[in-house]
Amino acid sequence: MKKTAPTIRDVAAAAHVSTATVSKFINGAQRFSPKVEAAIESAIAGLGYKSNPLAKSMITGRTNTIGLSVLDITNPHFSSILKGANRVAHDQGFSVLLVDTEETPSRERRTLEELSRRVDGMIVFSRMREHEMTWMTEIDKPLVFFGSLAQLPLPTVASDDHGGAYMLAQHLRMLGHRRIAYLGFSKSRRDEERLGGIRESLNAAGLELAIFDAEAPSLAEGERLCSAIVLGSQRPDALICYNDLMALGFMKEASNLGISIPQDISVVGFDNIPYGKYTTPALTTVDLQSERMGATAMEKLLAVIRGQHVEKLTKVAPQLILRASTVARRP
Incomplete structure (x- = not known):
């Protein structure tokens, strides 16, 4: 016959205390004398008692669970x-x-x-524009947002998209590229920041920027838009892609069309996803420190849950990763 799991009553009986005392000790609601706490701990260990997380959450109002909302889990960045x-x-x-x-x-x-009804706090990515997100401030749970916010009073963690884009554009300029294009994703707020960084670099050199807009930040969109970019009358000699997925999709289709990368066109992306260094050629990109961003956001949210003061914006510095998908332009 299957042995019945020990209950909180069994622990109380073994420790010679009340069930209320055991409950308060397990849930951290009250401290007791060293003798009482030692007796409870001994009884728990001897009986092999395990607390019920659901029951504990009903008592404390805490679930010890954090919600994380991402835009596309198939994207290695997320x-x-x-x-x-x-x-x-x-x-x-x-x-x-x-x-x-x-x-x-x-x-x-x-x-x-x-999600907010099932967790102690949330970390959120969103495609909504800021003016569409005011309802988030009414959610009665601590929340940390990914990305920069101009007005909403939410703590945020953001990558320096403007700075990363500026570095990519400067790198291409230093290689002698003059006809530079951007394969972007205008539905994202981060697209505006990346465009700003690219334009700041190109405007300083008096260079124009050709812009192509994707429907989704995906491999398929990079592949779909490739022919329009490389077979048009004004083919660029360098392309900056909104993310690595789009860059890899573009590179695959360019190869099918007989376009050589980087000899015919240099290609760069954002995110430094693992696949990028295993392609041929390996992809030059900006590392937005994705894993560090996730860790930073969680540290910030847990601090908010504990009632600690946090800075409104934490910005993570990008790093330029140079690989073989870019080359100096031939004279």
Whole structure:
């Protein structure tokens, strides 16, 4: 016959205290004398008692769970963010509940409102424009946002997209490229920051920027738009892509079209996803420190949950990663 799991009453009887005392000790609601606490700990160990997390959450109002909302979990950039966030959460005794909004702004509000009822706090990515996000300030849970916010009073963690884009454009200029294009994703606020960094660099040299806009920040879109970019009448000699996925999709289709990278066109991206260094040629990119961003956001959120003061904006510095997909332009 299966042995019944020990209960809180069994622990109380073995320790010669009340069930209320055991409950308060387990949930950290009250401290007792060293003798009483030692007796409870001995009884728990001897009986092999394990507390019920659901019951504990009903008593304390805490779940020890953090919600993380990402835009597309198939994108390795977000997988790395999850890895960093999960590591910090685990070290602090929290678990992470992940939701994927699949690049669909229309489902974000319902998803986040439902998530907020199951967690102690949330880390959020969003495709919504800032003026569409005021409802987030009404969610009665601590929240940390990924990206810069101009007006909403939410703590944020952001990559320096403007600075990273400026570095990419400067690198291409130093290689002698003059006809530079940008394959962007205008539905993202980060697109504006990246465009700003590119233009700051090019304007200083009096260079124009050709812009192509994708429907999604995906491999498929980079592949789809490749022919329009390389077979047009004004083919660029360098292309900056909104992210590495788009760059890799572009490179695959360029090869099919007989375009040589980087001899015919240099290509760069953002995110430094793991696949980028294993392509042929390996992809020059900006490392936005995805794993570090996830860890930083989780540390910030846990500080908010503990009632500690945090800076409104924490910005993570990017790093330029030079590989073989860029080359000096032939005279």
